Amino acid sequence: MSTYDELKVRAAKAWQPFEEPQRPLIKVGVTTCSRVVGALETLAAVRAGLAARGLEADVMVTGCWGLCYAEPVVEVRLPGRPGVLYGNLTADKVAALIEGTLVAGGAVPELALAVLADAPLDGVPPLGSLEFFAGQERRLMANCGVIDPEEIDHYIARGGYEGLAKALAMTDEQVIAEVLESGLWGRGGAAFPTGRKWDFLRTAPVTPKYMICNADEGDPGSFVNRNLMESDPHLVIEGMAIGGYATGAAYGYIYIRDEYPLPVERMEKAIRQAREQGILGENVLGSGFGFDLEVVRGAGSYVCGEETGLIASIEGSRGMPKIRPPFPAQAGVFGKPSNVNNVESYANAPLILRNGAAWYTSVGSEKHKGTKMFSLSGQVRRVGIREAPLGTPMSEVVMGAGGGPPEGRALKAVQPGGPLSGIVPASDVGIALEPEPFRERGMGLGSGGLVVMDDSNCIVDLCIYFEWFAEDESCGRCTTCFAGTRRLLEILRRIAAGRGRSSDPEIMRLLADTMRYANCFHAQAAPTAVMSMFRFFEEELNEHLYHKRCPAKVCRGLVRYEVVHHSDRLPEAEAICPTAAVVRDNGHYRIDQAKCIKCDACREQAPYAIAVLDAFGL
Amino acid sequence: MTKITAGTPHSSRYTAVDTPPDETELAGQVRELTAGLSSDSADLLTAFHRIQHEYGYVPEEAIPVLAGQFRTTPSMLYGALDFYSEIRTSPPAKTTVEWCSGPACLLKGSTNIRRALESVLGCAMNENTSDRALGLRLVQCDGTCHLAPLLRLEGRYLGPLSVSDAIKLARGLKGEEPAAPEAEAEG
Numbered sequence: 001m002s003t004y005d006e007l008k009v010r011a012a013k014a015w016q017p018f019e020e021p022q023r024p025l026i027k028v029g030v031t032t033c034s035r036v037v038g039a040l041e042t043l044a045a046v047r048a049g050l051a052a053r054g055l056e057a058d059v060m061v062t063g064c065w066g067l068c069y070a071e072p073v074v075e076v077r078l079p080g081r082p083g084v085l086y087g088n089l090t091a092d093k094v095a096a097l098i099e100g101t102l103v104a105g106g107a108v109p110e111l112a113l114a115v116l117a118d119a120p121l122d123g124v125p126p127l128g129s130l131e132f133f134a135g136q137e138r139r140l141m142a143n144c145g146v147i148d149p150e151e152i153d154h155y156i157a158r159g160g161y162e163g164l165a166k167a168l169a170m171t172d173e174q175v176i177a178e179v180l181e182s183g184l185w186g187r188g189g190a191a192f193p194t195g196r197k198w199d200f201l202r203t204a205p206v207t208p209k210y211m212i213c214n215a216d217e218g219d220p221g222s223f224v225n226r227n228l229m230e231s232d233p234h235l236v237i238e239g240m241a242i243g244g245y246a247t248g249a250a251y252g253y254i255y256i257r258d259e260y261p262l263p264v265e266r267m268e269k270a271i272r273q274a275r276e277q278g279i280l281g282e283n284v285l286g287s288g289f290g291f292d293l294e295v296v297r298g299a300g301s302y303v304c305g306e307e308t309g310l311i312a313s314i315e316g317s318r319g320m321p322k323i324r325p326p327f328p329a330q331a332g333v334f335g336k337p338s339n340v341n342n343v344e345s346y347a348n349a350p351l352i353l354r355n356g357a358a359w360y361t362s363v364g365s366e367k368h369k370g371t372k373m374f375s376l377s378g379q380v381r382r383v384g385i386r387e388a389p390l391g392t393p394m395s396e397v398v399m400g401a402g403g404g405p406p407e408g409r410a411l412k413a414v415q416p417g418g419p420l421s422g423i424v425p426a427s428d429v430g431i432a433l434e435p436e437p438f439r440e441r442g443m444g445l446g447s448g449g450l451v452v453m454d455d456s457n458c459i460v461d462l463c464i465y466f467e468w469f470a471e472d473e474s475c476g477r478c479t480t481c482f483a484g485t486r487r488l489l490e491i492l493r494r495i496a497a498g499r500g501r502s503s504d505p506e507i508m509r510l511l512a513d514t515m516r517y518a519n520c521f522h523a524q525a526a527p528t529a530v531m532s533m534f535r536f537f538e539e540e541l542n543e544h545l546y547h548k549r550c551p552a553k554v555c556r557g558l559v560r561y562e563v564v565h566h567s568d569r570l571p572e573a574e575a576i577c578p579t580a581a582v583v584r585d586n587g588h589y590r591i592d593q594a595k596c597i598k599c600d601a602c603r604e605q606a607p608y609a610i611a612v613l614d615a616f617g618l
Numbered sequence: 619m620t621k622i623t624a625g626t627p628h629s630s631r632y633t634a635v636d637t638p639p640d641e642t643e644l645a646g647q648v649r650e651l652t653a654g655l656s657s658d659s660a661d662l663l664t665a666f667h668r669i670q671h672e673y674g675y676v677p678e679e680a681i682p683v684l685a686g687q688f689r690t691t692p693s694m695l696y697g698a699l700d701f702y703s704e705i706r707t708s709p710p711a712k713t714t715v716e717w718c719s720g721p722a723c724l725l726k727g728s729t730n731i732r733r734a735l736e737s738v739l740g741c742a743m744n745e746n747t748s749d750r751a752l753g754l755r756l757v758q759c760d761g762t763c764h765l766a767p768l769l770r771l772e773g774r775y776l777g778p779l780s781v782s783d784a785i786k787l788a789r790g791l792k793g794e795e796p797a798a799p800e801a802e803a804e805g
Contacts, residue, residue: 299663
């Protein structure tokens with residue numbers, strides 16, 4: 001038996017009690033998104049509740065199903081029955097859950113989300129009927145929420161490291177050929193064919209070579225990499241090991257942003273476990289190939305998500321991107337040939353090697369095969385993470401799974417993948433989630449962080465945010481970038497304050513054009529949001545520019561707060577005002593405009609009495 | 619590819635091996651804390667994190683020590699230190715309110731929350747109050763967007779928050795009682 005077969009046998013034994021539980025099994029999802037809403041308290045309450053009742057059951061910590069809107073998520077699996085997912089299971093509901101399931105022997109429909117089966121059971125609908133789940137293709141996320149991310153045996157028992165074992169029996173060129181045939185391209189936003197990038201590294205004549213994982217995930221609103229790292233870290237490790245074998249790299253770095261402490265912890269633990277099992281180290285699975293990994297914890301910098309910035313950061317300096325060529329495959333970290341790939345790009349490799357390129361290409365669109373993970377946030381009813389085949393219409397994710405904007409509001413726009421990706425108008429929400437439709441509109445698909453806007457939001461305000469972000473994160477090396485983003489920001493802020501000039505659009509276009517010559521993608525793409533605004537939201541911009549009006553009443557310089565009716569909530573409004581601007585004269589309330597900071601607190605307290613009006617209108 | 623490090627020992631005041639006689643106690647502690655870390659591997663960020671974990675920030679005295687250890691100049695080291703937004707170069711306040719600057723929080727009203735907090739707490743973003751009791755710090759989106767708009771306080775996530783919630787929270791931190799609404803006189 002090869003080393004891998006031995007591992008598989010042992011892992012299957014360890015996983016068996018959870019594959020077909022002979023006694024009740026309770027899984028509690030403990031991840032970044034669930035911890036912040038009390039998942040650890042839920043876990044403690046489950047353990048305490050079982051002990052108090054003297055009940056015998058297995059309790060497992062798992063990762064995230066992607067149902068952030070329903071966290072904490074708990075699965076209860078009674079012997080001989082499919083598991084049932086329960087949502088919003090805070091500690092105070094644990095007693096009722098235990099009583100209704102383990103004690104009474106059934107389910108608790110009022111607390112349940114779905115049953116993990118094709119048909120309803122005990123009054124609980126099947127998983128496929130959950131709006132968030134409809135049409136999902138869980139390949140990358142197959143283990144997320146199902147296994148304990150801190151147990152390598154769970155991963156191996158469910159097919160983990162089989163891809164690596166297969167790869168080790170092939171030549172490096174054969175492995176790359178398989179990856180090329182799958183059509184996999186970089187999931188971090190650049191969309192460069194992964195097989196080709198690996199091949200550049202394979203043919204580099206210098207050693208040592210390095211595989212680097214870009215786990216910086218700096219795009220605000222994007223949290224798909226986070227999910228994979230904390231729910232299935234071994235998927236990433238296996239992908240990097242396969243990449244190392246295919247390219248001749250013997251060492252790898254996983255650069256995880258500082259804002260992700262749990263992924264750092266789980267990834268480090270997974271690496272230790274992989275070493276213990278002979279999957280990382282001098283003799284990977286007994287093949288003679290040596291490969292090891294190290295986690296590098298970032299310290300807060302968006303451009304460290306740019307591959308040459310990331311490399312500079314690992315080397316111990318400011319994360320300032322460099323002009324390419326030379327590309328990392330020629331001279332990367334420490335001057336040696338390297339590849340920087342996204343977490344999700346690596347995560348696809350084990351699936352491709354395990355199941356073959358033919359399986360991989362069985363889903364997707366005509367031009368683009370496979371799946372992509374998307375995170376959904378902003379003005380949607382259901383925030384979460386979803387895996388969809390490439391080419392899926394964005395409306396399926398935003399309106400279908402996400403449920404669209406809250407009651408009474410209309411969809412306005414969607415930011416598809418990070419601040420540099422652009423803004424898609426509501427009329428285009430049916431756009432296919434693949435690169436070409438976005439490029440045609442002067443935008444990019446990006447890293448998959450969908451942020452949804454509705455009609456209570458302002459496009460100019462959003463552009464100010466994107467340009468502020470671009471400017472703040474500019475590394476400072478080239479004037480084109482730090483000055484270009486700064487000028488764009490100044491002009492936008494002036495417009496939002498009611499001091500726009502008719503020459504502003506021309507100057508902004510000139511800036512955008514000039515920024516194409518910046519040192520790296522950051523400034524080249526920074527004006528994308530503003531260009532989207534010109535192309536799709538010109539009317540709204542013109543309202544600000546020529547009529548000093550913000551239709552959504554968001555831009556603070558273009559609104560004023562006034563008392564328009566009397567109500568008995570006005571004393572609350574007076575009390576909450578941080579600057580004592582809600583003033584009472586002779587029993588009549590008014591707002592002292594000199595003091596008002598337009599924070600909206602008074603209107604929250606007295607929405608009938610206080611209104612937001614145009615500052616420059618009647 | 620140009621190497622950033624200066625290379626030769628003469629460019630830093632002392633080598634990593636020799637401890638100068640006039641080194642402060644703090645600098646000595648930093649040296650101990652980061653012993654074994656070097657520029658040959660990805661250790662600079664590790665050094666920053668270790669020091670910040672110990673002191674809450676990276677003190678100025680650490681700069682020449684690290685420069686020697688990582689074989690670079692103090693100005694290059696300072697450039698790296700200043701570059702990373704999660705690393706502090708001055709002591710934090712006793713209690714820091716972290717404000718999320720992300721787009722989901724923005725769309726759901728975080729700007730109003732920021733404005734109100736700056737007013738009630740009495741300090742600008744990324745600054746402390748003059749008595750260093752309270753501070754306000756801008757943080758980046760970490761994907762906990764189901765709680766947008768949110769604040770973080772001593773590791774706890776608070777959200778979704780209304781502006782009124784944020785004001786009451788800030789007043790509580792300042793030790794102020796929320797002003798009771800006056801009884802209506804007439805009309």
